Amino acid sequence: MTATLAAPTARLTRLQRLGLLALTLTAVMSVTRLTTGYDNLTSSGTIGAALRLTVPILLAGLAGLWAERVGILNIGIEGMMILGTWFGAYGAWQFGPWAGLALAVLGGMLGGLIHAVATIRFNIDQVISGVVMNLFAFFGVRYLSELVFVGQPQGGISQSPPQSSAIPRIDIPFLAGGSIGGWQSPDVLGWLEERGWFLLGDIGGVGKGLLANLSLASLIAVLLVPTSAWILWRTTFGLRLRSSGESPESAESLGVNVIAVRYLGVLISGGFAGLGGGFLAIVSSSYYRQGQTAGRGFIGLATMIFGNWRPSGVLAGAAVFGYSEGLKLVAGGSITGLFLFIAIVAGLAAGVAAMLRSTRRTSVAAIVAGVAVLAFLTVDEVPESLTQALPYVVTLVVLATASQRLRPPARAGVPYRPGGAH
Amino acid sequence: MTALDSPPTAPDTSPSRNPLDRILTPSRATALRTSGITVASSLVAILIALTISAILLAATGKNPIDAYTTIIETGASGNKLLEMLKRATPLIFSATAVAIGFKMNIFNIGVEGQYLFAALIAAEVGSRLDLPPIVHVAAIIAVAMLAGAAWASIAAVLKVGKNVHEVISTIMLNYIALSVIQWLFENFFRDDSDGGLNVKTTLLPDSGRMPDLVSGRLNAMFLVALATVIAFWVVVYRSRFGFRLRASGFNATAAATAGIDARRMTVTALLLSGAVAGLVAMPSVLGEAFAYGPNATPIQFGFAGIAVALLGRNHPAGIVVAAMLFGFLDSTSAELQLAQVPNSIVKVIQAVIVLTVVIVNEATIRRLNIRTAERARAELATGGAS
Numbered sequence: 001m002t003a004t005l006a007a008p009t010a011r012l013t014r015l016q017r018l019g020l021l022a023l024t025l026t027a028v029m030s031v032t033r034l035t036t037g038y039d040n041l042t043s044s045g046t047i048g049a050a051l052r053l054t055v056p057i058l059l060a061g062l063a064g065l066w067a068e069r070v071g072i073l074n075i076g077i078e079g080m081m082i083l084g085t086w087f088g089a090y091g092a093w094q095f096g097p098w099a100g101l102a103l104a105v106l107g108g109m110l111g112g113l114i115h116a117v118a119t120i121r122f123n124i125d126q127v128i129s130g131v132v133m134n135l136f137a138f139f140g141v142r143y144l145s146e147l148v149f150v151g152q153p154q155g156g157i158s159q160s161p162p163q164s165s166a167i168p169r170i171d172i173p174f175l176a177g178g179s180i181g182g183w184q185s186p187d188v189l190g191w192l193e194e195r196g197w198f199l200l201g202d203i204g205g206v207g208k209g210l211l212a213n214l215s216l217a218s219l220i221a222v223l224l225v226p227t228s229a230w231i232l233w234r235t236t237f238g239l240r241l242r243s244s245g246e247s248p249e250s251a252e253s254l255g256v257n258v259i260a261v262r263y264l265g266v267l268i269s270g271g272f273a274g275l276g277g278g279f280l281a282i283v284s285s286s287y288y289r290q291g292q293t294a295g296r297g298f299i300g301l302a303t304m305i306f307g308n309w310r311p312s313g314v315l316a317g318a319a320v321f322g323y324s325e326g327l328k329l330v331a332g333g334s335i336t337g338l339f340l341f342i343a344i345v346a347g348l349a350a351g352v353a354a355m356l357r358s359t360r361r362t363s364v365a366a367i368v369a370g371v372a373v374l375a376f377l378t379v380d381e382v383p384e385s386l387t388q389a390l391p392y393v394v395t396l397v398v399l400a401t402a403s404q405r406l407r408p409p410a411r412a413g414v415p416y417r418p419g420g421a422h
Numbered sequence: 423m424t425a426l427d428s429p430p431t432a433p434d435t436s437p438s439r440n441p442l443d444r445i446l447t448p449s450r451a452t453a454l455r456t457s458g459i460t461v462a463s464s465l466v467a468i469l470i471a472l473t474i475s476a477i478l479l480a481a482t483g484k485n486p487i488d489a490y491t492t493i494i495e496t497g498a499s500g501n502k503l504l505e506m507l508k509r510a511t512p513l514i515f516s517a518t519a520v521a522i523g524f525k526m527n528i529f530n531i532g533v534e535g536q537y538l539f540a541a542l543i544a545a546e547v548g549s550r551l552d553l554p555p556i557v558h559v560a561a562i563i564a565v566a567m568l569a570g571a572a573w574a575s576i577a578a579v580l581k582v583g584k585n586v587h588e589v590i591s592t593i594m595l596n597y598i599a600l601s602v603i604q605w606l607f608e609n610f611f612r613d614d615s616d617g618g619l620n621v622k623t624t625l626l627p628d629s630g631r632m633p634d635l636v637s638g639r640l641n642a643m644f645l646v647a648l649a650t651v652i653a654f655w656v657v658v659y660r661s662r663f664g665f666r667l668r669a670s671g672f673n674a675t676a677a678a679t680a681g682i683d684a685r686r687m688t689v690t691a692l693l694l695s696g697a698v699a700g701l702v703a704m705p706s707v708l709g710e711a712f713a714y715g716p717n718a719t720p721i722q723f724g725f726a727g728i729a730v731a732l733l734g735r736n737h738p739a740g741i742v743v744a745a746m747l748f749g750f751l752d753s754t755s756a757e758l759q760l761a762q763v764p765n766s767i768v769k770v771i772q773a774v775i776v777l778t779v780v781i782v783n784e785a786t787i788r789r790l791n792i793r794t795a796e797r798a799r800a801e802l803a804t805g806g807a808s
Contacts, residue, residue: 075531075589114777122781123788127529127589131728132777139769146764147482157764298593305590385608389601392594399591400584 025345030202032341040331041341042202044193046323047209049330052284054322055221056081056293059276060300061307061314062228063108063269068309068412069232070265071245072119075130077273078297079137080111084277086141089160089288090148092281097167101217101278108274109267111137116266120259123415134297142290149288158290160281167217167283176212187212217283221275222315229311241265245409248416259418273297302395308406321391328387335382336375343372459786460735467782471775478770484763492761493754502753504639510742510749511705512720514647516727517745518654519570519699521736523588525658526691527671532577532592533699534724535599536570540700542603542623543569545707545714546611549624558629559708563646563701570700571693573599578692582685588692596724607716622715632708641709643701648742650698655738667691702727729776735783748772 026042033041040046060077067074074080087107092100111133118129142157149155154162171178177187189211192204232238240261243251248258276296281288299321300314307313327335350365399406476486496502516533523530530536544566553561577595580586613624632642658664667687670677674684702723703714711718730748734740751772755765 075593118777118781122784124777124780124784127531128728128732128780129777131531131725132773132780135725135729136770136773136777139766139773143764143766143770144482146766147484295597298597301590302594383605383609385601385604388604389598392597395594396580396586396591396598399586400580403585 024348026202026206027199028344028348029341030199031344032337033202034198036334036337036340038331038334038337039196040327040334041337042205043330044190044205044208044212046326046330046334047206048213048326050319050323050326051210051218052215052322053325053329054318055218056276056280056284056296057299057303057321058225058315058318059221059272059279060297061303061318062224062300062311063272063276063297064301064304065228065269065307065309065311065314066241066272067112067266067269068304068409069245070241070262071248071409071411071414071416072116072262072266072269073126073130073413074115074266074269074273075127075301076111076115076133076137076297077130077269077300078293078295079130079134080108080115080270080273081277081280081293081297082134082137082141083107083111084274085281085288085292086144086160086277087274088278089163089281092163092278093161093287097163097165097282100163100282101167101275104274104278104281105271106274108270108272108277110270111273112267112270115270116263119415120262120266123417126413126415141288145288145290154287160288162287163282166286167215169213169215171213172211176208176214178212215283217279221279224272225311225315232311242409245412248411252418258416262416273300276300299391302391305395305406305408306398306402309408320394324387324390328384332384333381335387336379339372339376339379343369343376346372456790459790460783463782463786464733464735464779467779468775470782471771471778474774474778475767475771478774479763479767484767488761489758489763489767492757492763493751496754496757497750502750504636505753506746506749507644508640508705508749509752510745511641511644511647512702512723513726513730513745513748514651514741515698515701515704516723517730517734517741518650518738519695519702520727520731521734521738521741522654522658522695522698523691524731524736525664525671526667526687527674528581528688528691528695529589530574530577530592530692530695530699531589531728532574532595532599532724533695533702533727534722535592535596536573536696536699537702537724538603538719538721539573539599540566540570541703541707541719542607542611542714544700544704545623545626548626548630548707549713551630552627553629555629558627559632562626562630562708563704566700566704566707567697568700570698571696574692574696574699575689578689581692582688604716607714611714613713622711622713622718624713626708626712630708631712632704634709641705643705643709646701646704650701651738651742654698659738663690699724726772729772732776733779 029042033039060081063077063080064074084104084107088100088104090100091103095103114136115129115133118124118132119126145155145160146157149160150157152161171187173180173185175187175189177190178185187208189204189208192200193208195201195204230238232242240251240256241264243254243256244258244261244265251261252258277293280292280296285292300318303314303317303321307315307317324335324338327338346365346369350362350369353361353365472490476490479486479489516537519533519536520530544562547565548558548562551558551561573595574592577586577588577591580591581588607623611623613622615624634641635644656664658667666677666682667690669680670682670684670687671691677687678684703719706719707714726748730741730744733747734742734744751768755768758765758768
């Protein structure tokens with residue numbers, strides 16, 4: 001594949017470009033913070049909350065990615081996440097948090113197995129199977145709750161008993177003040193955050209938010225992004241997985257067992273979704289609650305789409321939604337500051353587009369900047385009910401405006417029978 | 423393909439017709455046989471589903487025989503008949519809305535958002551109107567259909583104008599609808615005259631209420647549901663428009679060569695589907711709660727409608743039967759609870775039934791296609807020899 005051949009040279013520049021982009025955005029955020037006085041925009045509290053809210057969406061997005069890369073649409077992620085919340089909470093309550101996470105993965109994989117059998121073995125419409133999976137999971141765990149949780153202390157049909165222990169959290173030494181063998185290391189990022197200097201204060205806040213009080217489960221979840229990318233794009237197994245989603249007939253003619261590969265992809269997808277659910281029930285809270293997933297499976301599906309079916313894109317999309325949710329949670333009033341942030345970014349984009357002499361992009365960016373400035377000056381409070389719709393609106397806008405730049409796996413959603421090409 | 427390579431079966435002795443003609447235009451007998459197979463395979467699927475559910479029950483330590491006996495006894499007693507019809511009413515609307523989409527090969531997952539949006543708008547508009555009795559109810563129903571169609575039109579525009587697949591757009595629009603409804607309700611439509619105790623829109627005046635058929639037990643919206651199904655049958659199976667719709671849904675390219683504009687059919691089907699979806703909450707708004715309210719208006723019927731449409735094979739008669747079956751199963755939940763069986767098992771059984779029916783249907787169609795191909799090969803082979 002071209003990407004693999006070009007990798008050694010292109011990769012470095014891409015990393016550098018990403019770093020530059022991150023630095024620019026942080027600088028703009030810093031300007032916004034200093035102008036508006038909303039210190040929470042880049043505080044470690046906000047970023048920490050953002051990370052906790054990002055992880056379930058991220059895992060749901062990766063679940064979608066793994067399924068669609070092998071050619072199976074997974075509308076049932078939400079249902080598999082629900083299975084993850086229930087089995088995760090049950091396992092954590094009975095056997096401890098790590099066993100809970102493991103059971104959550106197994107619960108999600110059970111959902112994945114049902115979806116795989118229905119769509120791969122019996123070739124039924126993949127969307128139908130996903131829709132039924134969501135119904136099945138929602139009521140299935142309700143049934144189980146009534147059998148298992150009802151009658152337990154603080155348990156009930158829509159809630160599990162609370163767990164007694166949690167996944168350990170760590171502070172990274174030297175950067176976020178973690179201790180090594182009882183010795184308290186310096187908290188460099190926290191010190192920077194307290195100073196509140198331009199850019200440095202923001203780097204301190206963001207860094208400390210990510211590295212202090214970090215749940216090991218979050219760490220594992222974030223590491224699954226490069227792991228997924230590496231497996232899918234740098235290994236033979238990954239090539240087989242992706243070829244089953246792009247051109248199963250060619251894959252089969254080259255000796256790939258497309259059916260087995262698809263089963264694996266959907267099982268892994270279910271496992272990711274289950275882990276996301278388990279995270280909600282074990283790390284984000286300490287018990288299972290009905291409706292805990294709150295549509296995150298579908299937000300994950302959305303991040304997969306405008307993350308262009310790539311792990312890094314999924315991470316970026318999940319981070320945007322996690323951040324806006326986290327900011328809302330920690331400091332709802334600061335959210336208007338984001339309008340100024342968007343205005344500055346759009347203004348810069350307009351400038352760049354003007355230098356590149358792209359009239360259309362310049363005008364679009366300028367209009368966005370103008371609207372954002374207007375919103376910043378006039379809107380005092382964004383209604384909570386409307387901000388909830390943000391991920392879904394963004395998805396529709398991206399699909400409507402940038403669908404030419406999206407490249408889903410060619411055969412995602414198309415049933416396949418072995419020997420079909422003969 | 424092993425099926426095609428297998429030796430041709432012995433030619434049957436039925437009066438010989440042109441084999442190609444037989445494939446392209448099925449005779450009345452063939453059509454009857456096909457629907458017979460459909461019903462039979464559905465029944466087999468339901469039996470399989472009940473077996474799977476029994477295993478699930480047994481695996482979770484409940485006696486499946488007790489549960490099924492309770493369900494059967496409840497049904498045999500006959501006093502659940504009205505409740506069954508009542509529970510089937512919104513399912514019929516919802517399933518018809520989904521089926522209209524399916525006929526054009528469109529998967530409208532957005533019925534949920536469409537009907538909730540329509541319920542809010544219709545309840546609010548209805549409470550402000552001042553009209554004579556029958557006209558008032560008709561006006562509210564019309565507003566509900568328009569509002570449902572309006573919400574569905576977003577998905578239609580995105581699909582036709584921007585090529586956004588309706589599965590994704592309607593999923594997203596469901597959640598957007600929930601936000602918009604909450605915002606409209608909390609800020610504009612909520613009736614605060616009770617000092618904030620009432621979490622509903624203003625109650626409909628008497629002229630805007632649909633009467634009950636059986637007081638307190640079955641609302642006249644049930645008749646509207648039956649009328650909707652009949653209208654669906656007439657429009658889709660007996661009208662020129664319906665033929666074009668099905669043709670376009672079956673093969674858009676082939677239909678386009680006959681002058682059927684697929685884009686137009688897409689828009690029409692989604693708008694019609696949304697309009698019917700707008701009726702889903704009307705039994706509640708017009709006949710029970712007389713208002714929209716976050717706790718008063720039933721949710722989740724959009725997804726249940728998908729299940730009922732699949733179970734009823736998108737056919738009007740099938741939808742009615744499937745809705746009755748689901749309505750009946752739902753009506754047994756109190757008795758199941760009394761028999762110490764968690765009543766959520768009913769919903770689990772429903773999901774298992776739908777998945778099994780779809781799988782068995784898929785397998786049956788595949789077998790039938792293989793057999794038809796084999797028979798045609800056999801007949802063409804013997805025809806060539808004579």
